[in-house]
Amino acid sequence: xxxxxxxxxxxxxxxxxxxxxxxxxxxxxxxxxxxxxxxxxxxxxxxxxxxxxxxxxxxxxxxxxxxxxxxxxxxxxxxxxxxxxxxxxxxxxxxxxxxxxxxxxxxxxxxxxxxxxxxxxxxxxxxxxxxxxxxxxxxxxxxxxxxxxxxxxxxxxxxxxxxxxxxxxxxxxxxxxxxxxxxxxxxxxxxxxxxxxxxxxxxxxxxxxxxxxxxxxxxxxxxxxxxxxxxxxxxxxxxxxxxxxxxxxxxxxxxxxxxxxxxxxxxxxxxxxxxxxxxxxxxxxxxxxxxxxxxxxxxxxxx
Numbered sequence: 222x223x224x225x226x227x228x229x230x231x232x233x234x235x236x237x238x239x240x241x242x243x244x245x246x247x248x249x250x251x252x253x254x255x256x257x258x259x260x261x262x263x264x265x266x267x268x269x270x271x272x273x274x275x276x277x278x279x280x281x282x283x284x285x286x287x288x289x290x291x292x293x294x295x296x297x298x299x300x301x302x303x304x305x306x307x308x309x310x311x312x313x314x315x316x317x318x319x320x321x322x323x324x325x326x327x328x329x330x331x332x333x334x335x336x337x338x339x340x341x342x343x344x345x346x347x348x349x350x351x352x353x354x355x356x357x358x359x360x361x362x363x364x365x366x367x368x369x370x371x372x373x374x375x376x377x378x379x380x381x382x383x384x385x386x387x388x389x390x391x392x393x394x395x396x397x398x399x400x401x402x403x404x405x406x407x408x409x410x411x412x413x414x415x416x417x418x419x420x421x422x423x424x425x426x427x428x429x430x431x432x433x434x435x436x437x438x439x440x441x442x443x444x445x446x447x448x449x450x451x452x453x454x455x456x457x458x459x460x461x462x463x464x465x466x467x468x469x470x471x472x473x474x475x476x477x478x479x480x481x482x483x484x485x486x487x488x489x490x491x492x493x494x495x496x497x498x499x500x501x502x503x504x505x506x507x508x509x510x511x512x513x514x515x516x517x518x519x520x521x522x523x524x
Contacts, residue, residue, distance in 0.1 A: 233302070235280030237292070242322060244298070246314060253322070254302040255295040259287030263327050264519075266294040267319075268301075269337025269360075269501070270447055272398055272439040273426040275301035279336070282508040286334075289520070293326065297339075299438025306434060307385070310441035312449040315342050323352045330354040330465075332519060336504050337362050338442065341449035344459035356467045357515050359504045361486065362479055363456045365445035369478055377444035384440035394436035400427050410476045411502035453482060460489055467492050468518045470511060472499035493518060 237258030244251045256276055264286060266279040276294040283292045296303040298318055299310055308314065319342050323331070332355045335343045340361035347353050367377045384390045396402075400423050407418045407426075430439070441447050450456045460467065471483045473496050487494035495514045499507045 233277070235277060235283055235294075237283070237287075237294075242325065244318060244321060246298075246308070246317070249306060249308075251298050251304040251306065253295065253298055253304070253318070255293055255322075255326075256283075258283050258292045258294075259290055261290045263329070263331045264290035264292050265323070265327075265331055265333045265335075266292060267333065267335040267339040267343065268294070268297070269339060269362075269504075270297065270300070270442045271337070272435075272443065273403065273429050274442075275429050277301075278502070278505040282334075282504055282511060285508055285512045290332070295322070297438075299434075299441075301429070304434075305432060305438060307437050310438045311446055312342075315447065316345060316449065319343075319346055320350070320352070327352075333357070334359065334504075334515070336360060337501060338365070338447060338449075341456060341459070344456075344463070345449060347465060348459055348462045353465055355519065356463070356465060357470065357518065358467070358486075359470045359511065360472050360475060360479070360499075360501045361469060361483060362501070363448060363450050363453075363482065365448055366443050368445040368448065372444075374445070377446075381440050381444040381446060384436055384444075390436060390440075394430075394439070398427065398430040398439075400424065403427055403430070407502070410479075410500055412506045413472075413474045413498060413500055414506065417506060453485060456482075457485060457489060460486060460492065466518070468515060469494040470503065470514055471496045472501065472503040473497065474500045476500070 234256045237256040239256045242253040244253055266283055268274050268276055268278050276296050279294045283294050286292050299305050330351050333343055333353045334357040336359040340358045341363045384393050403426050404423050412418055469487050497510050497514050504511055
């Protein structure tokens with residue numbers, strides 16, 4: 222495992238130094254792209270899992286944090302500019318990846334800011350080791366879209382295998398990542414200001430979904446195969462087992478089922494929380510508001 226600089230001519234980022242982390246999983250080498258900006262104490266930014274997941278959704282927040290921290294933002298394996306092989310994407314992959322990446326890149330416990338489905342992976346690693354000194358969860362979720370809609374594991378598994386299949390799967394994926402559907406998704410539960418969902422914005426998101434191999438990790442997320450926990454009680458138990466400070470940021474327009482889960486989380490003793498404008502994409506839509514909401518927590522020396 223090693224890290225290398227990437228040529229700026231092929232790297233698309235938010236103005237930082239773009240590098241690759243070469244990671245081995247089951248005798249297969251994966252190229253994981255990450256970007257570093259700023260100087261100071263290290264801070265890891267983890268984007269949400271989604272069909273359009275990329276470190277760029279954290280870009281504006283990274284630039285706001287960079288005067289105070291050395292910010293590192295990643296593209297998860299299977300997403301963004303990272304390798305997208307046809308693996309059976311499952312929690313074990315991301316649990317091992319996150320642990321290995323943190324060990325390889327950082328030599329001290331770090332602050333981590335994680336969005337959406339990254340929450341469970343951060344909490345699991347925090348309970349397992351002293352990887353993190355502070356944790357901020359942005360619109361945290363633990364259950365994928367299909368299970369949230371009530372689909373059984375059997376139905377979700379059938380859908381996942383259909384999308385993974387060579388010809389039919391490619392057609393289904395193309396239909397479900399059409400610009401019109403991406404726009405609908407953003408309007409429904411990701412952004413709250415429709416004026417920000419411009420044709421050029423959707424075009425960039427669509428381009429992300431059309432990379433070779435993009436459907437494999439995306440299908441795993443949508444069908445719940447990246448759910449690191451299977452029940453709310455397991456998710457809450459992770460939080461109760463923490464020994465480091467935790468803050469949760471909730472979007473006031475979050476979908477009802479997701480909001481219920483977040484409310485249960487912040488009702489636990491010792492969890493700091495704040496409600497701000499936005500929904501599941503609040504970190505991308507309102508980065509300045511997010512920073513204002515979490516800066517006292519980030520800069521405080523108190524545990």
